[in-house]
Amino acid sequence: MTLAVRFQQVSRHYDAVRAVDQIDLAIAEGEFFSMLGPSGSGKTTSLRLIAGFEQPSSGSIQIFGREAAGLPPNLRDVNTVFQDYALFPHMSVLDNVAYGLMIKGVARAERHRRAEAMLDMVKLGQYGSRRPSALSGGQRQRVALARALILQPRVLLLDEPLGALDLKLREQMQTELKALQRKLGITFIYVTHDQGEALSMSDRVAVFNKGRIEQIAAPQVLYTQPATAFVADFVGTSNVFDAAWAASLTGQQQAFAVRPERIRPVQEGQDGDGIRLPTRLLDVQYLGAVSRYELEAGPERIISMVLPNDDAAARQVLTPGQAITVWLPAQAMHALAG
Amino acid sequence: MMTVSLPEGQTTATRPGILLRLGGALYRHPGLQLALLLALPLLWFMLVYLGSLCTLLAQSVLTFDDFTMSVSRELTLDNYRQLLSPANLDVVLRTLSMATLVSLASAVMAFPLAYYMVRYARGWQKGFFYVAVMLPMWASYIVKVYAWTVLLAKGGIVYWAYQTLGLQGIVDWLMTLPLIGGNSLTTSNLGRFTVFTYIWLPFMILPIQAALERVPANLLQASSDLGASGAQTFRHVILPLAFPGVVAGSIFTFSLTLGDYIIPQLIGPSGLFIGSMVYTMQGSIGNMPLAAAFTVVPVCIIGLYLLGARKLGAFDAL
Structure with missing residues (x-):
C-alpha cells in the first residue's frame, strides 16, 4: 500500500497556541479520508500543512514518500478546493478552470479544450463564458472542483467545500463527490465539522480535538466503538456515563457511552x-x-x-x-x- | 377574536408627535427620503462642479482680441487652433511626458509599499505606515516645494550627500544628458521629476493600497496551489485585481501634474507647463478663452486615458 500523505510528529504552533500538536497520520493512496472536528481543533491547519500554505513548526510531512516540509504550494502534487471557492473574479469560468494549465504553459486552444471537458464533467458545460459572480453557490463549488482537478493531482484537498450550500444541495453534492472520487481513484482529504458528512462519504475519519487526533477509524467503528468521550459525543450523539456515575451503576470506575x-x-x-x-x-x-x-x-x-x-x-x-x-x-x- | 380592555383614560396609542409622523411619512415614501438626502449635495455638484466646467468649455470658444486685450462674445475655434501651434504643442507635450513619467515612477514605487502595508504590516506597523504616507500630505504644499529648492540647490543637503558618497561623477554625467540634465539639479528636469514624484506619491499609494485590501488572501493561495510562482501570481491575479487602484492613483498623479504651475516655476529648466500657461494666460494677459482651451486638454487626456484603461480591462474586476 502506497502512502499518499504521512505526518510524523507534526506540530504547528502560533506563539503559545498549539494549532496542531504532535500529530501522526498515514493516509493511503486512493482513500477518501476525512478530518472531522469542531472549529479550532486543528483539522484545517493540518490540511493547509499538506497544501503548503502553512509550514510545520516541527515534524515531518511526506507526500508520496517525498519530504514536503519547506516546499511551497506550487511545487506540491496536491490541489485544493477552498472553503469559499476562491475563484478568480476577473476571469471567466473557463479561464478559471484553465488557470493551472496556463501556468504550466499549455497553449490556449488546448487548455480551453481540456477546461471545457472538465466543465462538462461537473455538468457546467455551457457556463464557461460566464463570470464566477454570475453563478450560484453550488455552481461555483463545481467550478472550484473542476479547477483543482484539471491538473490531475494525486491528492485532492477539500476544505469544508459544502459548508455554504443548503441542505438538499449538500446531500446531492456528497453523493457526487463520493462517486467522483471512486471514478478518479485519487486520494481525497476532506475537512469538515459535519459528522454526518464525514460518516457518509469517508473510508476513514480522523477526529480532531484541540490540535490532536482522538481517533482514526472507519465510520462504522467510529460510531459503534468510540475510543474517547469526545468522539462518542462529537460523532453522533451519545450518553456518556462518567467514571463516578458508572461506578454507581456497574460497580466499576470505568466510564462508558451508550447511543x-x-x-x-x-x-x-x-x-x-x-x-x-x-x-x-x-x-x-x-x-x-x-x-x-x-x-x-x-x-x-x-x-x-x-x-x-x-x-x-x-x-x-x-x-x-x-x-x-x-x-x-x-x-x-x-x-x-x- | 379576542378583545383587550384598557384601563380608564388610556387609549391604544398616544397622538404621534410631528417628528414621528414625519418619520412615518419618510418611511412610507422612500423616494421622498432619497430626494431629501440627495437634494443639497446634488445641487452643489451640478452647480459648482459641472456648471463651472461647462462655463469653462463655453469660454474656450469665445474670441480674444489681442489688440484691445478684451474678450468678445464671437464664437470661434481659434483658441483650439492656437493650441496646435508649435510653441503651445510643446507646452502640452512637455507637461504630458512629465505627467506620464511621474505616474509611472509613482506606481512602481507605490505598489511594493502598498503591498507591504496590506499583506505584511500588522498592529502598530499598519498605523505607522498610514500616518507616514499621510503625514507629508498634511504639510503645506508650497512649503515642501520651497524646501526642495533648498535641498537640491548647490551646497544643499542632496549636493552634500552625493559628494560625501562620491557620486559627484554620476550626477555630473546625468546633468550633461539632454532632456534630463541642466546646470544643476535645481534647474534640471531630473530635479523637477524628483519633486513631482515626491509630492504626488501618497496619492498613488492610497488607492493601490485600497485596491489590494480588497484582494482576498485565498486567491493568492489558490493561484500558488495551482502551480503559480510568486511572479506568476502577481502577473495573473494581484496586478489585474489591483489595476483599478493603479488607474485611480495615476489619475491623481497625472491630473495633478498636468494642472500644477508652482513646481515648474520653482524647479527645473525654463519652459512652460500647461498649468503655468493657464496661470499666465488668465492672470497677466487676461486671455481667458485660450486659458480655458488649455484646461480642456487635461480633461480630454484623462478621458482618453480612462477609455484606454477600460479597454485593457482595468475595471473588469469592479
Whole structure:
C-alpha cells in the first residue's frame, strides 16, 4: 500500500497556541479520508500543512514518500478546493478552470479544450463564458472542483467545500463527490465539522480535538466503538456515563457511552446482560421518523433516548413527567478512554 | 377574536408627535427620503462642479482680441487652433511626458509599499505606515516645494550627500544628458521629476493600497496551489485585481501634474507647463478663452486615458 500523505510528529504552533500538536497520520493512496472536528481543533491547519500554505513548526510531512516540509504550494502534487471557492473574479469560468494549465504553459486552444471537458464533467458545460459572480453557490463549488482537478493531482484537498450550500444541495453534492472520487481513484482529504458528512462519504475519519487526533477509524467503528468521550459525543450523539456515575451503576470506575437509539424502555420480563436505570421523562422532541426523549436519571444526570415513531407500543406510554425505567444493554455500552 | 380592555383614560396609542409622523411619512415614501438626502449635495455638484466646467468649455470658444486685450462674445475655434501651434504643442507635450513619467515612477514605487502595508504590516506597523504616507500630505504644499529648492540647490543637503558618497561623477554625467540634465539639479528636469514624484506619491499609494485590501488572501493561495510562482501570481491575479487602484492613483498623479504651475516655476529648466500657461494666460494677459482651451486638454487626456484603461480591462474586476 502506497502512502499518499504521512505526518510524523507534526506540530504547528502560533506563539503559545498549539494549532496542531504532535500529530501522526498515514493516509493511503486512493482513500477518501476525512478530518472531522469542531472549529479550532486543528483539522484545517493540518490540511493547509499538506497544501503548503502553512509550514510545520516541527515534524515531518511526506507526500508520496517525498519530504514536503519547506516546499511551497506550487511545487506540491496536491490541489485544493477552498472553503469559499476562491475563484478568480476577473476571469471567466473557463479561464478559471484553465488557470493551472496556463501556468504550466499549455497553449490556449488546448487548455480551453481540456477546461471545457472538465466543465462538462461537473455538468457546467455551457457556463464557461460566464463570470464566477454570475453563478450560484453550488455552481461555483463545481467550478472550484473542476479547477483543482484539471491538473490531475494525486491528492485532492477539500476544505469544508459544502459548508455554504443548503441542505438538499449538500446531500446531492456528497453523493457526487463520493462517486467522483471512486471514478478518479485519487486520494481525497476532506475537512469538515459535519459528522454526518464525514460518516457518509469517508473510508476513514480522523477526529480532531484541540490540535490532536482522538481517533482514526472507519465510520462504522467510529460510531459503534468510540475510543474517547469526545468522539462518542462529537460523532453522533451519545450518553456518556462518567467514571463516578458508572461506578454507581456497574460497580466499576470505568466510564462508558451508550447511543440514544440503543436505549429502550424496560419490557416486561426483560433480562439478560444490562442495566436497569430508573428515570423521569423531562421532554419529548418529535423529529419525524424518530422522537427524542430527554430523561433525568438524577441531579444533572440527563440522558437521551431515541425511539422510532412507528413503535406505537413504546410511544403510547410515554408522557412528560412520568417515571420510566430504561434498559441499557451491555453490548451497547462502550468503555471510554480518559 | 379576542378583545383587550384598557384601563380608564388610556387609549391604544398616544397622538404621534410631528417628528414621528414625519418619520412615518419618510418611511412610507422612500423616494421622498432619497430626494431629501440627495437634494443639497446634488445641487452643489451640478452647480459648482459641472456648471463651472461647462462655463469653462463655453469660454474656450469665445474670441480674444489681442489688440484691445478684451474678450468678445464671437464664437470661434481659434483658441483650439492656437493650441496646435508649435510653441503651445510643446507646452502640452512637455507637461504630458512629465505627467506620464511621474505616474509611472509613482506606481512602481507605490505598489511594493502598498503591498507591504496590506499583506505584511500588522498592529502598530499598519498605523505607522498610514500616518507616514499621510503625514507629508498634511504639510503645506508650497512649503515642501520651497524646501526642495533648498535641498537640491548647490551646497544643499542632496549636493552634500552625493559628494560625501562620491557620486559627484554620476550626477555630473546625468546633468550633461539632454532632456534630463541642466546646470544643476535645481534647474534640471531630473530635479523637477524628483519633486513631482515626491509630492504626488501618497496619492498613488492610497488607492493601490485600497485596491489590494480588497484582494482576498485565498486567491493568492489558490493561484500558488495551482502551480503559480510568486511572479506568476502577481502577473495573473494581484496586478489585474489591483489595476483599478493603479488607474485611480495615476489619475491623481497625472491630473495633478498636468494642472500644477508652482513646481515648474520653482524647479527645473525654463519652459512652460500647461498649468503655468493657464496661470499666465488668465492672470497677466487676461486671455481667458485660450486659458480655458488649455484646461480642456487635461480633461480630454484623462478621458482618453480612462477609455484606454477600460479597454485593457482595468475595471473588469469592479
